[in-house]
Amino acid sequence: MSEKSRYHHGNLRAALMQGATQFIRLHGAEKLSLRALAREVGVSQAAPYRHFQDKVALLSALASDGFERLGERMRATFELHQQDPQSALREVGEEYVRFALSNPEIYRLMFGMKASEFDASEMQVGHTEGYCILEQVIERGLEMGMFQQHDADMIAKTAWSMVHGYSSLLIDGVLELDETTALSQFQQMAAVWFNGVVNSR
Amino acid sequence: MSEKSRYHHGNLRAALMQGATQFIRLHGAEKLSLRALAREVGVSQAAPYRHFQDKVALLSALASDGFERLGERMRATFELHQQDPQSALREVGEEYVRFALSNPEIYRLMFGMKASEFDASEMQVGHTEGYCILEQVIERGLEMGMFQQHDADMIAKTAWSMVHGYSSLLIDGVLELDETTALSQFQQMAAVWFNGVVNSR
DNA sequence: CAGTATTGTTAACAGTGTTTACTTATTCAG
């Protein structure tokens, strides 16, 4: 079978996902066209529908993929700092921000396609996966007596909110910082968060 | 001139914005079609282009409008609590979350249409407006000696990140809470943030 | 090797954003 012009592509699904990833990195997900993508990959306009029910199904697959990669990175970082919950929390957070900065369009997909768009269940799995890691870190910190006796859930929510919010503001260009200053400022923000804002008395 | 069937609509621009607002509240901004909107308003498909250069120009106008309303609400809340920076911070934050919850689709537009899509300058104005209020609150708290001696900018960034992140997670259906519990949990989160997370020693 | 399931293809439908050339009201000088 020759390299070119073979009727069956081989693994079109993967090629589509890769092509889509590359495209949205450059132009954003809302500009993605299945037809153009098919053209790019060298296949007919209807071919993608053999592998994805929908356009949003393709995007969902990308998002799902992103959750997996993010989860892995978070877990790896967590395990590096298992002995010290405080730096675990900080470093997992930084890794999260780092992921968002290097995959902005995927990150935007991961959130922002819940209710109306997508199946939701698959997305929800991605979210809870990350949340679990976060809770583990916090539980450990509480057990070791290194954290204040707040409700673990509330600590987790402030943490996630802050990290997700910071990531979003960076990605959406609201805070205009290059990656290195963004990350170093994150460290300072973590310090503020750890120590609190108001004076005790 | 009869009420119906007059050639000139009167104030089509406002009608389009209102119709669009109503539509995206129900179906989301990505499903908005200018043609359908024109049909709805009872006008030809090309008419909107007399009032908006683009589809994104219309969406941008909605976002811009949202920033104005949010800014007003934040400022009003700030002025209510001018004497107490701590509750000012907390209540302005709650008002922010409240706005996001009652205008989720507009809120999503306000962020998330920066770099690629839009003019940016008009958006940036909206952002800085809110940030200014935030900074004023914090400066005041620092002057009054009620806040810890952190860099004001860092306090502002943690605050904004947390509030924006929490709003986003709620809106995107990641945290599935009804409005009242969302707001009451926000109060608890603020308490965590104020007092800090780790034990001093 | 036959037959079925998979994975492609082409052609069509309905809908979209946007532009162009044209028409109708409104406004506002003289």
Added chain:
DNA sequence: CTGAATAAGTAAACACTGTTAACAATACTG
């Protein structure tokens, strides 16, 4: 008050899009 300039509408067309249906080539399996 009239008439020209302008603002605000229209219809028709272009080049796209997502998606489906009917069909064709390949790959797998008994």
